Amino acid sequence: MHxxxxxxxxxxxxxxxxxxxxxxxxxxxxxxxxxxxVGILGTTFALSLYIFWSVVVQAYDPAFRVAWxxxxxxxxxxxxxxxxxxxxxxxxxxxxxxxxxxxxxxSFLVHLYSTGYMAGDKHYGRFFAYLGIFTFxxxxxxxxxxxxxxxxxxxxxxxxxxxxxxxxxxxxxxADAQKKxxxxxxxxxxxxxxxxxxxxxxxxxFSYQEIFANLxxxxxxxxxxxxxxxxxxxxxxxxxxxxxxPLHVWLPDAMEGPTPVSALIHAATxxxxxxxxxxxxxxxxxxxxxxxxxFIGAFTAFMAATIAITQHDIKRVLAYSTVSQLGYMVLGxxxxxxxxxxxxxxxxxxxxxxxFLGSGAIIHAxxxxxxxxxxxxxxxxxPWTFATFTLATLALAGLPLTSGFMSKDAIxxxxxGFANAEGGGIYYLIPFLGFFSAMLTAFYMGRQIWLVFFGxxxxxxxxxxxxxxxxxxxxxxxxxxxxxxxxxVHEVAWNMRTPLVILAALSIFAVYSxxxxxxxxxxxxxxxxTPETVVGSAAGEAQPHETSSxxxxxxxxxxxxxxxxxxxxxxxxxxxxxxxxxxxxxxxSAAAVHGTTHGEAHGHEFSDPRQASIAHAAHEAHNPAIVxxxxxxxxxxxLALIVYVFRIIDPDKTAQSIRPLYLFSFxxxxxxEIYQATFIRGSLVISKVFSWFDTNIIDGIVNGVxxxxxxxxxxxxxxxxxxxxxxxxxxxxxxxxxxxxxxKLQTGKVQTYVVLLMLAVIGYFVYYFTQLIS
Amino acid sequence: xxxxxxxxxxxxxxxxxxxxxFGLFAVMTRKNAIVxxxxxxxxxxxxxxxxxxxxxxxxxxxxxxxxxxxxVLAAAEAAIxxxxxxxxxxxxxxxDVSSIDTMKE
Numbered sequence: 001m002h003x004x005x006x007x008x009x010x011x012x013x014x015x016x017x018x019x020x021x022x023x024x025x026x027x028x029x030x031x032x033x034x035x036x037x038v039g040i041l042g043t044t045f046a047l048s049l050y051i052f053w054s055v056v057v058q059a060y061d062p063a064f065r066v067a068w069x070x071x072x073x074x075x076x077x078x079x080x081x082x083x084x085x086x087x088x089x090x091x092x093x094x095x096x097x098x099x100x101x102x103x104x105x106x107s108f109l110v111h112l113y114s115t116g117y118m119a120g121d122k123h124y125g126r127f128f129a130y131l132g133i134f135t136f137x138x139x140x141x142x143x144x145x146x147x148x149x150x151x152x153x154x155x156x157x158x159x160x161x162x163x164x165x166x167x168x169x170x171x172x173x174x175a176d177a178q179k180k181x182x183x184x185x186x187x188x189x190x191x192x193x194x195x196x197x198x199x200x201x202x203x204x205x206f207s208y209q210e211i212f213a214n215l216x217x218x219x220x221x222x223x224x225x226x227x228x229x230x231x232x233x234x235x236x237x238x239x240x241x242x243x244x245x246p247l248h249v250w251l252p253d254a255m256e257g258p259t260p261v262s263a264l265i266h267a268a269t270x271x272x273x274x275x276x277x278x279x280x281x282x283x284x285x286x287x288x289x290x291x292x293x294x295f296i297g298a299f300t301a302f303m304a305a306t307i308a309i310t311q312h313d314i315k316r317v318l319a320y321s322t323v324s325q326l327g328y329m330v331l332g333x334x335x336x337x338x339x340x341x342x343x344x345x346x347x348x349x350x351x352x353x354x355x356f357l358g359s360g361a362i363i364h365a366x367x368x369x370x371x372x373x374x375x376x377x378x379x380x381x382x383p384w385t386f387a388t389f390t391l392a393t394l395a396l397a398g399l400p401l402t403s404g405f406m407s408k409d410a411i412x413x414x415x416x417g418f419a420n421a422e423g424g425g426i427y428y429l430i431p432f433l434g435f436f437s438a439m440l441t442a443f444y445m446g447r448q449i450w451l452v453f454f455g456x457x458x459x460x461x462x463x464x465x466x467x468x469x470x471x472x473x474x475x476x477x478x479x480x481x482x483x484x485x486x487x488x489v490h491e492v493a494w495n496m497r498t499p500l501v502i503l504a505a506l507s508i509f510a511v512y513s514x515x516x517x518x519x520x521x522x523x524x525x526x527x528x529x530t531p532e533t534v535v536g537s538a539a540g541e542a543q544p545h546e547t548s549s550x551x552x553x554x555x556x557x558x559x560x561x562x563x564x565x566x567x568x569x570x571x572x573x574x575x576x577x578x579x580x581x582x583x584x585x586x587x588x589s590a591a592a593v594h595g596t597t598h599g600e601a602h603g604h605e606f607s608d609p610r611q612a613s614i615a616h617a618a619h620e621a622h623n624p625a626i627v628x629x630x631x632x633x634x635x636x637x638x639l640a641l642i643v644y645v646f647r648i649i650d651p652d653k654t655a656q657s658i659r660p661l662y663l664f665s666f667x668x669x670x671x672x673e674i675y676q677a678t679f680i681r682g683s684l685v686i687s688k689v690f691s692w693f694d695t696n697i698i699d700g701i702v703n704g705v706x707x708x709x710x711x712x713x714x715x716x717x718x719x720x721x722x723x724x725x726x727x728x729x730x731x732x733x734x735x736x737x738x739x740x741x742x743x744k745l746q747t748g749k750v751q752t753y754v755v756l757l758m759l760a761v762i763g764y765f766v767y768y769f770t771q772l773i774s
Numbered sequence: 775x776x777x778x779x780x781x782x783x784x785x786x787x788x789x790x791x792x793x794x795x796f797g798l799f800a801v802m803t804r805k806n807a808i809v810x811x812x813x814x815x816x817x818x819x820x821x822x823x824x825x826x827x828x829x830x831x832x833x834x835x836x837x838x839x840x841x842x843x844x845x846v847l848a849a850a851e852a853a854i855x856x857x858x859x860x861x862x863x864x865x866x867x868x869x870d871v872s873s874i875d876t877m878k879e
Contacts, residue, residue, distance in 0.1 A: 748878030750810075750871050754802055 004054060004092050005068045007047050011100060012090075012139045014044045015107070019132035026125025037128035038111045041135065045104040055097035062529045067091040067145055069207070082204050089207070091145035094527040095342060099142040099276060102346055103269050106353050107135040109499035110264040113357055116496040117260055117364055127167060127258070134160035134265060141273050147196045148206040150277065154192070154237065157270050158185045164265060165257040177253040184250035188240015195233030198226060199284075208280060215284055216534040224286060227535060231289030234281050235296075242274025242326045245300040249671050251323055255315040259360030262315060267322050267356045268349035275329040275345050282338055283534045287610060294334025294418065294430050301327030302433040303669060305440035309447065310655075310666040313370050314359045317448050320668075321396065322352055324437055328411055331434060336614045337414025338530035343519055344407035347512070351395040351404055354503035358389035361492045361500065362452060366459075372451040374462040379453040381489040384497050386453050388504035393449055395507035397442040398633050403507050405629075406519030408438065413625035417618025421610070435632050442636025450644040517626055530615070533608050786827030794820035807859045807869040811852065818848045 018040040026033045055064055069089025078084045111131060118127050137160055140153030166178030200206060202221055203214045214220070220227055238244065243251035254266045265271070278285075278293070285293070304323035311317045325348045332341030363370055365382060379386040395404035415431040491497070505511070513522025520526075606612040642648045655662040664670070745756070793816055800813025822841040829837025863869050 746878060748875030750874075751802055754798075758798065758802070 002066045002068065002092075004051055004066055005090055007051055008090055008092055008096075008100070008143055011044050011047045011051070011104065012136065012143055014040050014047075015132045015135035015139065017132075019129050019136060022125055022129035022132060026129060029125070032125035032128075034111075034115050034124065034128050037132060038108070038115060040132070041104065041108040041111045044135070045101075045108040048100040048104040051092065052097045052101035055092060056094055056523065056527055060523075060527070062094065062527055065091065065093045067209075069145060084204070086148055087146060087207060088149050089145040090143045091208075092143070095276075095279070096142055098346060098524070098528070100139065102349055103135065103138050103142060106264060106268045106349060106503075107131065107138075109353070109502060110260045110357070113263075113360070113496050113499045114258075114260045116493050117360055118258060123167065127164075130160060130163050130167070131261075131264065134164065134270070138269050138273065141276065145208060146206040147199065147208070147211075150280070151189075151193065151196060154189065154241070154273070154277070157273060158182060158189070158241070161185070161254070161265050161270055164261040165254045167258055167261065168256070171256070174256040177250075177256040181250040181254050184247045185240045188236045188238070188247055191233040191236025191239075195230045195236070198230040198233065212283055212534045224535075227284070228286045228288045231281070231285040232292055235278060235285075235289065235293055238274030238278045238330065239296065240274070241277075242271050242330065243300075243323050244274070244327065244330055245296050245303065248300060248304065248323050249668075249675060252316050252319040252668070255313070255319050259315065259356060259363055262319070263353045263356030263360065266319065267352040271322060271326055272329070272345045272349055275326065275333065275341065278330070278333050279338060279342055282333060283531050285533070286535050290334050290336065292334070294331055294415075297327045297330030297332070297334050298415075298430040298433040299327070300324070301331060301437040302440075303327075305437040305444070306665050307668045309440060309444040310662060312373055314362065314372050314375070314448065314452065315356070315370055317372070317444060318352070318355055318359060321355075321441065321444065324441065325352065325396070328408060328434065328437070331430060332411035332414055335411075335414045335418035335430060335618075336530065336611060337411050337418075337618060339525040339528050340407060340410030340414050340519070342528050343512070343524050344404075344411055346524065347395065347403035347407045347507070350503050350506040351392040351402075354388055354392035354500055354507065355396065357496070357499055357503065358385050358392065361385045361496055362389075364492060364496070365489045369459070369462075371462070372448065374458050375452045376455045376459075377453070377457040378489060382491045384491055385500060388500040389453070390449060391504040392507050393445045397445045397637065398438055398629060399442075399637075400630060401509050401516045403509055403512055405633075406509060406513055406516070406522070409517075409622075409625050409629050410519050410525070412438070412629050413621045414614075414618045416621035416625055417616070418614050420621065421613040421617040435628055438629050439632040439636040439639075442633045443640050446637050446640025447644055450640065454645070518622070520622075530606075530611075532606055533611055783827055783831045786823055790820045790823040790827065793817075793823065805870045805872050807862065807871050810871060811855050811859070814855075815848060815852070818844055818851075 018037050021036055022029075022033050029036065067089060069087045071085055072088040073086045075084040075086075111128065114127060114131070118124055121127065134157065137153050137156035141150055141157060144150040144153060162178050162182045165181050166174050168174045169178070196206070199211055203211050203219065205211060205214075215227075240247045251266060251271065255262055257266070301324045304320045304327060308317050308320035308324065311320060325344070329341045329344050329348070332338075332344060361382065362375070362378060362385060365378075365385075366375065369375065391402075395402035398405045398408040412431060412434050415434050419427040419431050509516040512524050513519050515521045606615060643651050643654075667673070745752075797813045797816030797818075797820060800816065801810050802813075804810050804813065822844050825837040825841040825844070827837075829835065829841075859869055862874060866874055868874070
């Protein structure tokens with residue numbers, strides 16, 4: 001077993017250990033055991049950082065891959081199913097290493113931050129336990145090498161999300177939110193499971209690599225529509241988990257959870273799991289499935305951005321912003337900008353976690369006031385929070401020199417390239433929505449910064465009856481008088497400030513790329529190259545290529561397998577059973593050669609014509625995308641300045657003049673109401689129909705049977721009583737009557753008997769002689 | 775002797791039938807148990823006459839043997855019957871058979 005695999009198993013299991021210790025013993029430990037959670041996560045982060053260092057920095061090979069698996073359950077040959085063997089395994093490539101470092105870093109920082117934010121909560125210890133199991137599940141998703149394992153961890157993540165959203169379960173709103181989140185996720189997960197089953201029915205394996213190899217070999221037995229359906233069904237899992245358009249409604253409500261949870265789960269990691277999963281299955285998505293994904297992502301990005309501009313709750317603005325940014329990532333995957341989407345996933349995770357933790361600091365300092373209308377002027381009181389929050393905001397808005405600019409720009413360049421390559425008018429909608437959302441993002445983040453940090457404090461403006469508006473209240477912090485607290489807002493302690501600083505620092509361009517305008521020149525996009533599709537836009541085109549690379553011919557590897565990226569290596573290692581390290585080494589040298597001939601970035605030449613044309617077009621669209629997105633950001637920020645700083649346009653009057661639009665946005669496009677009226681009402685109607693059916697038809701049948709049985713029993717009883725008993729009684733009566741008649745003969749007098757005897761003898765003789773005569 | 779030689783089987787049977795009729799009449803009508811027993815004796819003797827008559831006209835000795843047997847039997851019967859009558863008298867203080875009907879029903 002490779003040492004990295006051993007380390008990654010330790011990384012996976014340590015948070016579980018934290019969970020087990022804390023869930024059982026937190027009340028017996030000093031400080032409710034928070035130091036165990038923080039300590040274990042710190043260790044986990046250190047190990048992950050080592051893995052990251054070994055894989056990404058030392059190996060520096062786009063095709064790096066080590067894998068290990070074992071048979072978990074072997075059912076043998078199941079009748080009607082075929083061979084059913086479930087394997088569990090770990091795969092470590094560049095993406096895994098980056099995700100490991102990202103997840104453990106944010107989890108560690110959130111643990112640290114929670115020691116301040118959650119201090120004094122009555123379920124303080126349990127909070128850390130839940131964070132532990134969440135981190136365990138999330139790392140499981142990241143490390144899994146097959147669909148079955150990822151589905152298990154997927155559900156575990158859903159469970160921990162459920163537990164943490166409903167952490168303040170005494171509140172009805174939190175309990176409702178956790179149920180909503182769980183149910184919305186279930187809807188997506190059903191689709192995901194069906195997608196897994198479609199693939200399983202064809203290949204009898206859950207492993208990514210085996211599925212991809214089979215697909216590349218053209219062994220998919222059904223029509224391509226089924227493959228598209230499988231892709232879209234698997235994407236449904238992402239729709240649920242990453243809060244994409246039809247199922248996005250749960251994420252804003254999930255803000256009922258404690259703010260560190262919002263930062264960890266509902267901004268940085270769990271919601272990104274959906275995007276990560278789509279990236280894992282990216283190569284099997286057909287062009288049609290990718291179009292669906294792209295449109296859903298674009299629509300989600302746009303819709304959530306329009307909602308975010310009118311929300312008052314500081315966390316809800318960030319929640320809709322998260323939905324919008326996840327839409328960007330999904331859009332990126334849909335248009336084939338794989339590296340860019342994952343790049344955005346990582347950059348977004350850092351700056352959005354920073355924003356959420358910053359908002360948590362504000363909420364903490366404001367004594368659980370979440371409504372931005374009653375904030376203002378906090379920049380003097382909370383300079384650290386202000387600085388980090390602003391930096392993260394600029395990254396989210398996508399201002400040049402930030403990480404967000406590079407990743408968002410790469411996605412938008414991909415979108416333009418996609419639209420150009422596809423050549424259809426409707427496809428220009430995707431980059432258009434993307435750019436428009438970028439402007440809206442800049443606008444609503446400008447609005448938020450202004451409302452929260454600038455101007456004068458508006459605490460005293462808060463209506464008195466709105467006193468208990470704070471959603472995030474916990475027991476130890478009573479609702480003190482907000483009016484007097486206005487001037488008592490202080491900067492948070494070091495354990496809450498440190499995570500903010502670290503996360504803000506990770507939002508600077510230099511961490512990812514030397515060129516602030518081009519993320520593709522950085523290590524990230526070089527290390528996570530877009531993989532070659534295994535399904536091909538023209539059927540069968542990719543096959544000869546794949547088989548030749550699988551043959552392991554060194555010359556062909558140099559000539560062809562390099563563009564194939566990770567695929568060739570994976571197929572190779574799998575089919576020949578060669579230790580994967582050997583395969584990756586081979587490719588490492590190949591990649592070095594490749595790097596020198598083609599340059600660091602844009603090194604991929606796809607054999608699939610569709611992918612190649614999109615990649616080419618995206619490369620060409622790079623500079624226009626920079627210009628347009630910069631203009632959009634400047635436009636958005638200027639609009640925010642005009643409205644909120646210079647007050648040239650009064651926001652309230654504008655809202656009045658376009659009241660229908662304002663209400664449409666403020667009420668979140670009425671999705672909740674629409675779902676209430678359709679699915680929820682529909683479910684209730686169906687349940688009523690079933691209830692009616694149950695009470696009237698089922699119970700009717702049961703009662704009918706009972707009545708019939710009763711009638712039959714009565715008939716049977718009557719028969720018994722009148723016929724059977726009647727016969728018996730009649731027999732008795734007949735015998736009695738006959739006896740009564742005959743007993744008269746028995747007088748007891750001897751002479752009567754003699755007479756009778758004589759009569760009988762005479763009678764006999766009379767008869768005898770009559771016979772004799774005749 | 776002419777008269778005697780003219781006596782045939784029918785004469786015996788006629789006498790026997792008359793005797794049987796008297797006996798039966800006595801058994802059926804008399805109330806005194808002793809008289810009924812006497813009627814029974816008449817019936818037995820009517821039977822004896824029949825045995826002897828048939829024996830004489832058939833030439834065999836079986837009828838004679840049977841009649842002797844019946845006489846012995848009649849003696850025994852009389853002894854037992856009289857004993858029963860005495861016991862009935864002891865219980866009912868009467869030998870009137872019409873009043874002895876405890877076997878009724």
